[in-house]
Amino acid sequence: xxxxxxxxxxxxxxxxxxxxxxxxxxxxxxxxxxxxxxxxxxxxxxxxxxxxxxxxxxxxxxxxxxxxxxxxxxxxxxxxxxxxxxxxxxxxxxxxxxxxxxxxxxxxxxxxxxxxxxxxxxxxxxxxxxxxxxxxxxxxxxxxxxxxxxxxxxxxxxxxxxxxxxxxxxxxxxxxxxxxxxxxxxxxxxxxxxxxxxxxxxxxxxxxxxxxxxxxxxxxxxxxxxxxxxxxxxxxxxxxxxxxxxxxxxxxxxxxxxxxxxxxxxxxxxxxxxxxxxxxxxxxxxxxxxxxxxxxxxxxxxxxxxxxxxxxxxxxxxxxxxxxxxxxxxxxxxxxxxxxxxxxxxxxxxxxxxxxxxxxxxxxxxxxxxxxxxxxxxxxxxxxxxxxxxxxxxxxxxxxxxxxxxxxxxxxxxxxxxxxxxxxxxxxxxxxxxxxxxxxxxxxxxxxxxxxxxxxxxxxxxxxxxxxxxxxxxxxxxxxxxxxxxxxxxxxxxxxxxxxxxxxxxxxxxxxxxxxxxxxxxxxxxxxxxxxxxxxxxxxxxxxxxxxxxxxxxxxxxxxxxxxxxxxxxxxxxxxxxxxxxxxxxxxxxxxxxxxxxxxxxxxxxxxxxxxxxxxxxxxxxxxxxxxxxxxxxxxxxxxxxxxxxxxxxxxxxxxxxxxxxxxxxxxxxxxxxxxxxxxxxxxxxxxxxxxxxxxxxxxxxxxxxxxxxxxxxxxxxxxxxxxxxxxxxxxxxxxxxxxxxxxxxxxxxxxxxxxxxxxxxxxxxxxxxxxxxxxxxxxxxxxxxxxx
Numbered sequence: 001x002x003x004x005x006x007x008x009x010x011x012x013x014x015x016x017x018x019x020x021x022x023x024x025x026x027x028x029x030x031x032x033x034x035x036x037x038x039x040x041x042x043x044x045x046x047x048x049x050x051x052x053x054x055x056x057x058x059x060x061x062x063x064x065x066x067x068x069x070x071x072x073x074x075x076x077x078x079x080x081x082x083x084x085x086x087x088x089x090x091x092x093x094x095x096x097x098x099x100x101x102x103x104x105x106x107x108x109x110x111x112x113x114x115x116x117x118x119x120x121x122x123x124x125x126x127x128x129x130x131x132x133x134x135x136x137x138x139x140x141x142x143x144x145x146x147x148x149x150x151x152x153x154x155x156x157x158x159x160x161x162x163x164x165x166x167x168x169x170x171x172x173x174x175x176x177x178x179x180x181x182x183x184x185x186x187x188x189x190x191x192x193x194x195x196x197x198x199x200x201x202x203x204x205x206x207x208x209x210x211x212x213x214x215x216x217x218x219x220x221x222x223x224x225x226x227x228x229x230x231x232x233x234x235x236x237x238x239x240x241x242x243x244x245x246x247x248x249x250x251x252x253x254x255x256x257x258x259x260x261x262x263x264x265x266x267x268x269x270x271x272x273x274x275x276x277x278x279x280x281x282x283x284x285x286x287x288x289x290x291x292x293x294x295x296x297x298x299x300x301x302x303x304x305x306x307x308x309x310x311x312x313x314x315x316x317x318x319x320x321x322x323x324x325x326x327x328x329x330x331x332x333x334x335x336x337x338x339x340x341x342x343x344x345x346x347x348x349x350x351x352x353x354x355x356x357x358x359x360x361x362x363x364x365x366x367x368x369x370x371x372x373x374x375x376x377x378x379x380x381x382x383x384x385x386x387x388x389x390x391x392x393x394x395x396x397x398x399x400x401x402x403x404x405x406x407x408x409x410x411x412x413x414x415x416x417x418x419x420x421x422x423x424x425x426x427x428x429x430x431x432x433x434x435x436x437x438x439x440x441x442x443x444x445x446x447x448x449x450x451x452x453x454x455x456x457x458x459x460x461x462x463x464x465x466x467x468x469x470x471x472x473x474x475x476x477x478x479x480x481x482x483x484x485x486x487x488x489x490x491x492x493x494x495x496x497x498x499x500x501x502x503x504x505x506x507x508x509x510x511x512x513x514x515x516x517x518x519x520x521x522x523x524x525x526x527x528x529x530x531x532x533x534x535x536x537x538x539x540x541x542x543x544x545x546x547x548x549x550x551x552x553x554x555x556x557x558x559x560x561x562x563x564x565x566x567x568x569x570x571x572x573x574x575x576x577x578x579x580x581x582x583x584x585x586x587x588x589x590x591x592x593x594x595x596x597x598x599x600x601x602x603x604x605x606x607x608x609x610x611x612x613x614x615x616x617x618x619x620x621x622x623x624x625x626x627x628x629x630x631x632x633x634x635x636x637x638x639x640x641x642x643x644x645x646x647x648x649x650x651x652x653x654x655x656x657x658x659x660x661x662x663x664x665x666x667x668x669x670x671x672x673x674x675x676x677x678x679x680x681x682x683x684x685x686x687x688x689x690x691x692x693x694x695x696x697x698x699x700x701x702x703x704x705x706x707x708x709x710x711x712x713x714x715x716x717x718x719x720x721x722x723x724x725x726x727x728x729x730x731x732x733x734x735x736x737x738x739x740x741x742x743x744x745x746x747x748x749x750x751x752x753x754x755x756x757x758x759x760x761x762x763x764x765x766x767x768x769x770x771x772x773x774x775x776x777x778x779x780x781x782x783x784x785x786x787x788x789x
Contacts, residue, residue, distance in 0.1 A: 004785060005784065006784050008740065008781075009769075009782065010050075010395065010406075011039065011050075011051035011052075011054060011780050012365065012367070012393075012407075012409065012778060012779040013035070013039055013054070013367075013779075014347065014366045014367060015034060015328075015342040016032075016034060016035065016062060016063070017328065017346060017368065018063050018064070018328065019162070019213055019279050019328050019329050020063070020111055020112075020162070021342070022065065022330075022331065022342055023331065025069070025076045025334070026067075026073070027074070027076050027334075028043065028044060028334055029076075030043065031067060031079050032342070033061075033063065033065050034062070034776075034777065035743070035776040036059065036083065036085075036744065037055055037743050038054070038055040038056075038062060038079060039051050039054050040053040040054075040055070041364055043338075043350070045404070045406060046402050046403070046404055046406035047362065047398060047406060048364070048406045048519070048520060049362070049363060049406065050364065053097070053098065054739055054778070055098050055739060056739045056743035057739075059083070059085040060108075061083060063109060063110050063111070064081070064109065064111050065079060065082075066113050068116065068124060069116070070119075071167070073116060073121070077093035078090060078092050078124075079098075080112045080113070080126055080128075081112065082105075082109030082128050083108075086104065086106065086109065087105065087109070088104075088109055088112055088126065088128045088138075089102050089103070090147065103126065103128070105130050106132055107132035108131040109130050110130060110159075111160055112127070113126075114127065114165065115165060115175075117167070117173045118173065120143075121142075121143045123140075124143075125137065125138070125139055125165065125197065126138040126139075126140075127163065129163050129179065131159060133157060134153065134154050135155075135179060136149060137153070137197060139197045150198065151197065151198055151199060155181055158181040159181065159182045161180045161181065161213055162179070162180040162212055162213055162214055162228075163177070163178065164178050164215040164216060164226075166217035166224065174191050175191040176190055178217070178226060180211070180212035184209060184212060184230070185212075186212055186215070186226075187201065187204055188201075188205065188259060188265070190259060203258070205228075205238065207236055207270075208228065208236065209230070209232040210277075211230060212228050213229055213230060213277065213279045213280065214227070214228065214282075214329075215227070216281050216283050216290075220288060222241075222242060223240060223241045223242075224239075224240040225238070225268070226239075226265075227281040229292055230277075231277040231278070233275065233276060233278060234271065235292055236271070237267070237269045237270075237290075237311065238266065238267055238268065239266060240263055240264070241263065242264075269310075269311050271292070273300055273302075273313045274292065276296030276297075278295075279295065280330060281293075282331045282332060283332075284301075285332060285334055286335065289301055289303045289332075289336075291330055291339055293327035293328065293330040294327060295326035295327070296326060297319045297324060297327070298316055298327075299327055300316050301339075317358055319343065319349070324345065324527070325343065326343060326344060327342065327343050328342055329341065330342070337352060338353065345368045346366070346777075347523040348365050348523070349363070349522070350362070360522045360524075362398070362408060362519050365409055365523065366777060366778065367778075368387075368777055369388040370388040370747065370774075370777065371386070371388075371748075371773035371774060371777060371778065372386055372421050372747050372748075373423050373747065373773070374750055375423050375425045375431075375750060376425070376753055376771070377425050378428055378552075379428055379753070380758055380769075381457065381758055382758065384425055385773055386420035386421070386433055386435075387419075387777070388419040388420065389419075389777075390418060390419055390435070391414060391415050391420070392414035392431075393413075394409065394413060395407055396408070396453065396457055396759075397457060397758050397759025398410075398456055398457070398520050398759075405757075409520065409526060410452070410456055410457075410530075411453075412531065413530065413531060413532035414433060414441075415528075417483050418436040418483075419435060420433055420435040420436075421544075421545065421546055422545070422547045422548040424548035424549055424557055425550060426554040426576055430442065433548070434547065435544075436544045437545070438541045439537050439539060439545070440557075441538075442535050442538065443485065443534055444472065444533060444535045445472070446474055446488075446531075446532060447474050447475075448474055448475045448514045448515070448530075450464075450472070452515070452521075473488055474489055474490050474512075474514055475487075475514055475531065476488055476512060476531040476534070477528065484534050485531045485534045486533065488533075512529055514529070538559070538579060540581055541559065541560075541561035542561065542563075542568045543562045543563060543568055544561055545559055546562050546591055546592065547560050547594055548595070549596055549597055550576075552597060552600070554576060555575065555577065556574065556576065556597065556601070557576050558572070559595075560572070560591070560592035560606070562591050563588075563591050563592075564590060565589065566586060566588065569586075569587075569592060571584070571585040571592060571595060571604070572584055572585075573604075573624065583624060585606070585614075585626070587606065587612075587616075587626055588610050589608075593640065593641060593643070594643050596644050596646055596653070599648055599649070600650045601618075602617065602650070603615055603627075603650070605644050606644075607641035611639065611640060611657070613641060614628070614629040615653075615678070627678050627679075628667075628677050628679065629676050629677070630676065634675055634676060634677050636661055636682065637655065637661055637663070638657075638659050639657050639659040640657060641655050641657045641658075642658060642693070643655070643695060643696050643713075645697050645699045646699065647699045647708050648699060648702055648703075651666060651667075652683055654697055654699065656694030656695070656696070656712065658715075659690070659693075660691065661687065662686060662687040662697060662710070663686040664682070664683040664724065665680050666680070666683040668680070668681050684724070685729060687722065687730045689712075692718070694713070695713055695714065695747065696746045696747060696748050696772070697710060697749065698710070698711045698750055701751055701752070701754060701755075704768075706725070707728060707731075708723070708725060709721060709733075710722045710724055711751070711770055711772075712749075713741075713746025713747075713748075713772060715745045715746075716738065717743045717744050718735065718738060719735070719736040719742070719772060720732055720734070720735045721734040723789070741772065741774075742776050742778060743774075744776040745774060745775040746772060749772045752769035752770070755768055755786070756769075757769060765786070767784070768784045769782065769783055769784070770782050770784060
């Protein structure tokens with residue numbers, strides 16, 4: 001049943017870095033593999049599409065996904081997925097969710113495919129190839145039955161690289177199976193026993209000189225065309241035809257191989273046009289055109305010229321510039337007028353045919369490694385996220401006339417050379433980030449971003465008080481061999497253009513080109529035209545910076561680095577007005593895991609791997625002094641304290657640890673200072689989740705029915721919401737399981753600073769937005785219905 005307590009409004013997630021990780025069905029839904037889950041992407045939601053579901057039952061990386069297809073089924077509702085956990089799962093769409101059936105294998109699954117032989121979803125066939133050199137075949141007679149294993153084909157030490165199954169003869173529903181191996185051959189198998197679903201080897205097709213990575217079948221009248229693509233940079237088109245044909249020339253007849261008594265196969269054409277490995281081929285479901293995706297950063301549409309009897313590369317699209325490595329795969333949409341490709345970093349590229357040419361279109365996307373931190377801007381207008389994929393990204397609502405409003409990535413302020421750990425946003429257009437280096441980098445928004453943000457999100461310039469862009473640079477670019485985003489000014493700004501340092505060893509060329517956007521940018525634009533200029537580097541830490549935090553008033557930035565000594569575990573406090581180091585806060589002896597300023601900016605809370613928390617309070621001299629901490633005798637936590645947060649009124653703070661304990665603490669001004677706790681004490685009994693590790697916690701920005709609301713993220717990916725007060729203790733009001741929440745460790749949870757939805761002018765006080773990120777590479781945003789909590 002649909003849950004009325006919440007609504008999923010945004011799922012940002014990449015496609016896995018493997019072939020066969022995406023399939024566009026006739027139902028116009030796209031299923032793709034993302035980390036250990038299967039994502040469902042609906043390109044028709046709103047103006048730019050939306051990921052609507054994540055299906056998470058696998059325990060390992062998903063390598064291959066396919067819709068279970070049939071000739072009489074226009075709207076598929078079953079998905080096959082294969083994972084390195086050795087399981088094949090068949091997902092069946094219900095009203096609002098998906099049920100699943102697990103089919104076991106003996107090794108890591110690399111490829112899956114399937115189809116229905118009969119009408120009404122009868123005789124469903126699933127095939128899966130694994131790293132142990134086997135292909136297993138399952139059959140389900142009717143939709144109410146379970147799948148049963150019918151055959152195992154063994155290839156010995158050979159590994160399957162690509163695989164497709166299709167119907168050879170519709171009169172008797174005979175199946176044909178094509179499998180490519182690491183010996184650069186294509187093995188053809190034909191069904192010999194319709195009742196038992198047994199396949200026999202037919203022919204071995206040779207011709208390619210390297211691994212064959214892509215296969216796809218289509219019908220051409222009474223014939224079948226099989227396209228194959230290879231790492232030899234070539235594409236071959238094989239025609240399977242009945243023997244009674246007598247219109248073939250001598251060369252075609254000479255190259256024929258007999259499949260069985262009624263069919264023969266021969267190479268019809270070899271397509272040459274790519275300059276790199278060709279990873280996938282896909283036929284257009286509407287006409288006789290072929291899409292190929294290559295490592296040379298291009299996707300090509302091949303069209304058959306009837307007059308000259310040749311295949312020609314009719315359309316060529318792809319990536320230009322940026323840190324990219326070409327395409328892993330792609331497909332046509334069911335209408336034949338749109339195509340989708342995905343690259344090495346999991347980014348999606350969509351082109352649509354407008355009748356004149358193919359133009360890029362808005363799509364979804366996300367990080368391709370662990371998302372380590374996220375933060376709302378102080379106004380709650382958009383969301384920052386940083387990741388181990390070495391990027392910082394900005395997610396915002398695209399405000400259009402269509403309903404619902406969809407969220408998209410609108411900028412990539414930082415494309416770095418180190419994995420990123422943390423982010424602190426201290427004004428709407430300024431932030432600082434930390435990565436696997438000793439330096440903290442601060443950034444400010446350029447003119448081009450502010451202008452584009454206002455257009456995409458329909459922000460009134462007169463109401464955007466933070467947007468003084470008169471002196472801001474136009475954009476930013478990263479010089480060759482550099483890590484710093486250097487400001488790029490207007491060409492007519494002679495004052496800035498003439499500034500040049502004798503120590504500047506980088507070339508003068510800039511890869512930035514100002515782009516005026518009315519809609520979210522494409523991947524090519526995001527890669528190099530949405531960077532923010534770096535305004536300051538902060539030095540002071542002896543090891544890699546691990547976490548950052550900014551005060552609510554934006555005046556302070558706190559940072560901590562990895563450490564095994566008290567000296568290096570100190571928290572450094574910076575003044576954001578002049579970027580001077582103003583204090584070193586010493587207490588912990590191991591790495592500080594998280595820092596949190598109280599909403600009134602008067603106190604700093606730190607938690608550490610040394611299993612302690614510490615409070616620093618601001619005195620009348622504007623210095624932060626240690627006012628309370630824990631030790632083995634006074635602490636609640638027996639394991640690493642991973643996370644902490646303050647309540648919105650600064651009266652309470654909570655700490656969450658690896659031992660599954662969430663404790664709430666408060667200051668008792670009447671309490672005498674008798675221990676290291678100072679005047680701090682537990683506010684109530686702690687929440688205990690002994691089977692889980694608490695890795696993220698956040699508190700709502702207001703009272704919910706007179707109580708505090710805590711969001712608790714677990715190592716298993718589950719997110720739970722608890723109401724709490726000193727009189728009414730922990731009451732769980734909502735839980736996101738691994739399919740709704742995350743399926744790997746929750747890294748961070750952040751409530752939007754205000755009630756209502758970002759992107760909507762009217763403030764709906766019955767909606768509270770919460771964002772989360774995880775090691776599963778996903779960023780998610782939910783609307784919580786306040787009246788239902």
